[in-house]
Amino acid sequence: MAIEMVQILKPDGSLVSPKLEPKISEANLKKMYRTMMLTRFLDERGLALQRQGRIGFYVTSTGQEAIVGSALPLEPQDWIFPAYREHAVGLFRGFPLKIFIAQLFGNSEDLNKGRQMPNHFAYAPIHYVSISSPIATQVAQAAGAAMAAKIRKDKAVCMTYFGDGGTSEGDFHAGMNFAGVFKAPCIFFCSNNQYAISVPVEKQTAQPMIAQKAKAYGFPGIRVDGNDVLAVVQVVKEAVMRAREGHGPTLVEAFTFRMGAHSSSDDPTRYCPKLLSQIKIRRVESKRSH
Numbered sequence: 001m002a003i004e005m006v007q008i009l010k011p012d013g014s015l016v017s018p019k020l021e022p023k024i025s026e027a028n029l030k031k032m033y034r035t036m037m038l039t040r041f042l043d044e045r046g047l048a049l050q051r052q053g054r055i056g057f058y059v060t061s062t063g064q065e066a067i068v069g070s071a072l073p074l075e076p077q078d079w080i081f082p083a084y085r086e087h088a089v090g091l092f093r094g095f096p097l098k099i100f101i102a103q104l105f106g107n108s109e110d111l112n113k114g115r116q117m118p119n120h121f122a123y124a125p126i127h128y129v130s131i132s133s134p135i136a137t138q139v140a141q142a143a144g145a146a147m148a149a150k151i152r153k154d155k156a157v158c159m160t161y162f163g164d165g166g167t168s169e170g171d172f173h174a175g176m177n178f179a180g181v182f183k184a185p186c187i188f189f190c191s192n193n194q195y196a197i198s199v200p201v202e203k204q205t206a207q208p209m210i211a212q213k214a215k216a217y218g219f220p221g222i223r224v225d226g227n228d229v230l231a232v233v234q235v236v237k238e239a240v241m242r243a244r245e246g247h248g249p250t251l252v253e254a255f256t257f258r259m260g261a262h263s264s265s266d267d268p269t270r271y272c273p274k275l276l277s278q279i280k281i282r283r284v285e286s287k288r289s290h
Helices: 026-051 065-070 087-093 097-105 137-152 164-168 170-182 210-217 229-244 273-289
Strands: 079-081 158-163 186-192 221-225 250-255
Touching: 026 065, 026 087, 026 097, 065 087, 065 158, 065 186, 065 229, 065 250, 079 087, 079 137, 087 097, 137 158, 137 170, 137 186, 158 164, 164 170, 164 186, 164 210, 170 186, 170 210, 186 210, 186 229, 210 221, 210 250, 221 229, 229 250
Parallel strands: 079 158, 158 186, 186 250, 221 250
Antiparallel strands: none
């Protein structure tokens, strides 16, 4: 059976229904907006720095900034096991911008002292676990950490992020199965941005609706508009509440689109016709404006 996509905002920014709007303070709305704008600016600067040869590598999250909504329902004691495009989540939780940028350069103020790849951010004070290169390893790690929290009887939940390509990895299935069996307080957040590097989602999984995969492991799967920050807040809020109350994990599929390259080492125009057409349109508009 199809899973209906949760949406609160229409494409024009109006509400689908006033009754659906989550209760979010004005301060938090502004904080999310500022974080989304900062993330977009960092992507522009980060990619420019890499092209200038000043840093070695950069991964953008352009088009996926609304993921910041998943950070709002979390508490300070909760843990983040990120993938590559969760800059907004870290910044919203208090990742210092200076340290964030220092890790890109691997300079003397980098807490990792250059021992990590650029874009492999980590910051212990906000429980932001280091990014790692192997795909989906963080999923099993988050399930284990969530189980440890349950055994210790603390109220921490674990949030792990991954892409649609990560759902075809063994660690995804192992982590999901473990969390489902033991009702670990874990939220699995899949950013379905349509491409696992250069492979479209329909060529790497026979199940086009990622949220459906949760059924095999005995817990709910929810599909949300990944560009609707209010819907992301609401869906994750419910998943966090469920986990914290001892009802086990939830798989959240945020349906979105990667608006740029997989990384600074990638040329998306070789495999993504949508991006190629967008780039051609921008070039025409740029010529007309000049």
